[in-house]
Amino acid sequence: MKKTSRPSMVLRSMGCALLALIALSVQPTGAAAQGNPLVGVWQWQYGNATSELVIQPDLHFSKLDSQSGAQARISGIVSLNAEPPTLRLNIQDYEPKQFCGPRGCSPIQMIAAESYGFRLQGDQLVLSTSAGYAVFHRVH
Numbered sequence: 353m354k355k356t357s358r359p360s361m362v363l364r365s366m367g368c369a370l371l372a373l374i375a376l377s378v379q380p381t382g383a384a385a386q387g388n389p390l391v392g393v394w395q396w397q398y399g400n401a402t403s404e405l406v407i408q409p410d411l412h413f414s415k416l417d418s419q420s421g422a423q424a425r426i427s428g429i430v431s432l433n434a435e436p437p438t439l440r441l442n443i444q445d446y447e448p449k450q451f452c453g454p455r456g457c458s459p460i461q462m463i464a465a466e467s468y469g470f471r472l473q474g475d476q477l478v479l480s481t482s483a484g485y486a487v488f489h490r491v492h
Contacts, residue, residue: 390439390470391431394477405477405488408452413441415466424448426466439479443468
């Protein structure tokens, strides 16, 4: 997999752009969710672009992407697929709900989910997309 040098290529959701990716089928519940090593706070930074992903023990998540003063937040429920290892962020809420420019405001239509290939490497969570990959570091 090639490493990209531009943040917009690494995560399509940086700034105001949003990811449109694959659907998954398996969601852990109960004991499987309790022992999940993905639970925690993960951060990624590249230049002036940052992303923070918080995964709770009940598999609820929030993700905040920021770049050049613009922010986008999504929240919902995580589902996982073991083979291939895939993490899906099922989006239930998002901000902003509209984009405003010199010609007025337009509603933002949110996608249903963001999906990533993933692997854990110690305190690093490597998320991959068709555009490249991003290494998130555990902060909590």
